[in-house]
Each structure stands twice: as C-alpha cells, then as structure tokens.
Amino acid sequence: MSASAMLYLKLIGSVVFWGGTWIAGRILAGDMTPYSAAFLRFFFATIFMFFITCRVTGKKPNCRKKDILPLVFLGLTGVFMYNILFFSGLKTVAAGRAALIIAATPSFIALGSALIFKEKFNFWKTAGLILALIGVSTIIGHGNPISILIEGASFGDLCIIGCVLSWAAYSLAAKPVVKQMHPIETVFWSCLFGSIMLLIPALFNGLVAEIFTASFIDYSCIIYLALLGTSLGFSWYFEAIQEIGPSKTGIFINLVPVTAVALGAIMLGEPVDLFLVTGGAMTIFGVWLTNRS
Template sequence: MKESPNYTYVLLVLSMMLWGGTWVAGRVLAQSVHPMTAAVLRFGLASVILLYMCWRAEGRLPRLKRDQILPVVFLGATGVFAYSYFFFTGLQTIPAGRAALIVACTPVCIALLSAVFYGEKFGPLRILGGLISLVGVSVVIADGDPLALLAGGMNPGDFMILGCVVSWTAYTLGGRSVMKRLPPLSSVAWSSFTGTLMLLPVALNQGLIADLGRVRPVDWGCVVFLGFLATALAYYWYYRAINVIGASRAGIFINMVPAFAVLTGFLLLGEPIHLSLAVGGTMVITGVYLTNRA
C-alpha cells in the first residue's frame, strides 16, 4: 500500500523538530567530550537501534548483496562520517548562526541536482519557494539582519560547513538510488553502521577512551536523544520521505531546522526569542508549502 504524502509530511516535520533539538543536545554534550566522541556515541547507538529495528521487522538482520556494499559505504561516508567531521570542525571556528545559513543552501543543491539527474520538476514555483524559505532561515538565525551573517568574507570554517552541504546532498541523492534496491530502514541502518566504523579510529585518536570517563548523566541523556530520536528515527523518516515525495521536496524541509533550533533553545535553555523567529519561521513554512504544492 502506497504511503500517503500527508503522513509523509508529518514525519518530515517531526524529523526537523528532532534535528532542531540536536543543536541544544550537542551543545550540552560538547561541554564534556570531544566532537568526534559525541559523533561515535550518537551513531553507534543509532546503529544498534536501527539494526534491531531491522531484525524486528524482517526476523533477521538485513543482508547486503555484493553490489550493494559500496553504495551503502558511500552513504556512511557522506551522511555520517564526512558530515560529522565537516560540521564539528567548522563550528570550532565560525558562529553557529553563520554555519546554519550556509547549511540552508542544502535544499537548493538537492533540488538542482535532482532536476539534473532524476528529472524532478524544478519550475518557477519551486524556485520561488526555495528562495523564500532560504531568506526565512537567514531572518531567523540572524535575528532580523541576514546581511550581518555575510560580513567578513570567507574563512576556512566556511569551507568546512560548505563540506556539510556537499556531503548531505550526496547522502540524500545517493540514498534515493540505493533505495531502488534496498528498503529505507536497511539503507539507514547500514549507512549508520559503516559511518560509525569510519568515525571510530578518528575518535580513538582524539581521546575517546578518556572522554568516556568524563561523561555525565545528563550527557548520556543527550546521547540517547541524539542516537535514538534524532538519528535512528529521524534519518529513517527522512529516507522514507525521499522514497515517497522525492529528494527535492523532502530536502526543502531542512530549512525548518534553524527555526526549531531557536525555539528549542528558548524552551530548554532560556535563550531569548524575538519577533524574527515568527517572521522568518512563517517565510520558511510558506517556502516549504510552495515547493511541495501538487
């Protein structure tokens, strides 16, 4: 039975809410451990949960054919290893707001390449929706002054965050190809597992063992949130959405993440919230709606 697009949209919005919460959970976790340690804990837990979900659904662990191994490794290398590396390295040198604006270019890249490689329609309405959504993101994260984020020219951290855009675009489009022969749940499970294996040597080299001794109870709570909710469930829902409505229409929802991040910071950390969230958030939702109109 074909999945309803409306149900898919609900799952996508829930995924973006969870990804918005990763900014808060990641900030808390980063106070105790190295970023690569956090990434290993997050995706290691997610891999265990996802493989268990596969076992429950199919009665056994998912199997890969020989010609499926390299495509799945590609997903792990792009969506888990490369994205984590570029993301955490970039945030060491540039503000989170500037990074979020750069990452907001991801849906546009996904839509353009989907039109080129998969023939997805990319007409004037989608272009308009993408632009409105992108401007809305900049309004949210710059507190009403988007041009302030662009001041100062490019620096090495900006190029690291651009690496996030490239790696997530590759993960999204690569997943669409992989899911022609592998279910979304298996695709996410194996990509998370292979990505964790790639992260592990880097984390060990940067003090993984010592970091484990500094993990606080609140940090383990953040790991559970990041690994189970924000990765195992949200990544799976995102891939299901790509399978139903296409990469470009699912990708535009990513622009909701900064708005949810600001809202989560207000609710959990008491960070100030301004009118720019309402204005920018409305623009993001409008852009997403225009992009996904039938």
C-alpha cells in the same frame, strides 16, 4: 486509540525528536570533541538500528557486493561529514539558529535532483530556492544578508552550511539505493559504515579519555541522539511514508526547525529575535515553494 491517530502521533514524535537533536548536540558540542560525540552517537545508533531493521524487515541486514560502495558513500556524507560539521558548528552556533539554516536543505536536494536526475525545476522551484537562500542569509547576517558578502560568515555558520550540502549529497545518493533496499536497512548500513569511518579520528582526538570523563548528561544526550533522534525517529518517519505517502509526511519536516527554536529558547535560554523569525519563515516558505506539487 485508532491506528491512524497512533501513526500521526509517531510522526509528530519523530519531528520533536529531530528538533531535540539540536539541543542535545549543542550540549555535547560544549563537552566533547566533534569526533568523539559523532562516533559515540552512531556506535549506539548502529546497535539500535540493527534490532529495528530486523523487526521491520523480518530478517538480518544484508547487502550485496555491488551495494557496498554506494552505502559507504552514504556513510561518508550522511554520517561522517554531516556529524563532524554538525558538532563543530554547534560549538558556537545556537541550536535554533542552526536548525533554521538546515531547514533550507530540501531546496538544495530539489536543485540537485534537477541537475543529476533531470527532474523539472520550474519557476516556482527557482523562486523557492532563492527565497530559502535569502532566508538563510538573513539568519546568518542578523537581518542583513548583504553583510555576508562584506564580513563573511563565521566558522560555525560555515559548518552548518556544510551540513546542508552533505545531507543533500546523502539524500541524492540514497535515491537509487532505496529502490534496491529497504530504507530502514539503508539507514542501518549508513550508520555502520559511518561509525567505522569516525572511529580512527575519534581515537586520535581523545575518545578513550572522553568515554571516562563524560558526564551523565553527556551520555543522556548521546543515547537520545542515537535512540530517539536516529533509530526511532527514522523508523517512525519511514512508517508514516509507507502509510500516508511522502507528500503528506514531508509536510511535517517543516516543524523540525520550529521545534528546535522553541526547545532552544525553553531549555537553553537562546534568544529568539525578529531577524531569526523572519529569516526562518522565509526559509521554510521557500522550501515549501520548491517542493510543492
């Protein structure tokens, strides 16, 4: 097999891994508290990321004093906040539905880049953001976006929307950091600082007891999230960015919610109705419009 074919297989693998995180997260959310599930995921992810960082960069992870505060913020937004909201939302929200809501994240990152970094936000980007918002509203409102204004969104849906905002904040804060540090190393420090933040609330919410009562399936999901969904997923994705560039690589991100919906239907028996498909298509197309060259 050629190196190019292997690269694309790894890229598709990372997308499938990320789609599968919603299935593993949905299973864990029914068995453990969000704090324990999030901490255990990133405790193991930090260990895996340490070895992957050493292999990719050829040295042990290291950060300067001036990098600590930005890296702590990345751990706060991308690990601590995102994963508590992730597992809290998945207690009541179907995996495929949640993944399609999250699909709007790139549009919010583009908006944040325009506001913070003064990047251009033209007509097509605006149209894409509006279309993505309508798509998400269609998913949450079960085909009637206006119902959100009347009935409001559920707690689970609000948690998933919180994931969108926290990951957008993480991505925007990471932009200046990765100019000074290897992206893989940035992920390692995010995992480490996020794990430290998750430890105390996890201990106060029954972590020790859940470590002993968790089932084999629960630990399988934790290892999946830590090794495949975090460590290998990110390392293969960044490898693709380095080889074929961010534009070509980014196209594959649109397959994540599609994979999550398919796996949710096959593995969890989640229904896939017309409103879910329509709203998801609008969201993904809106994201494409927002981020097209």
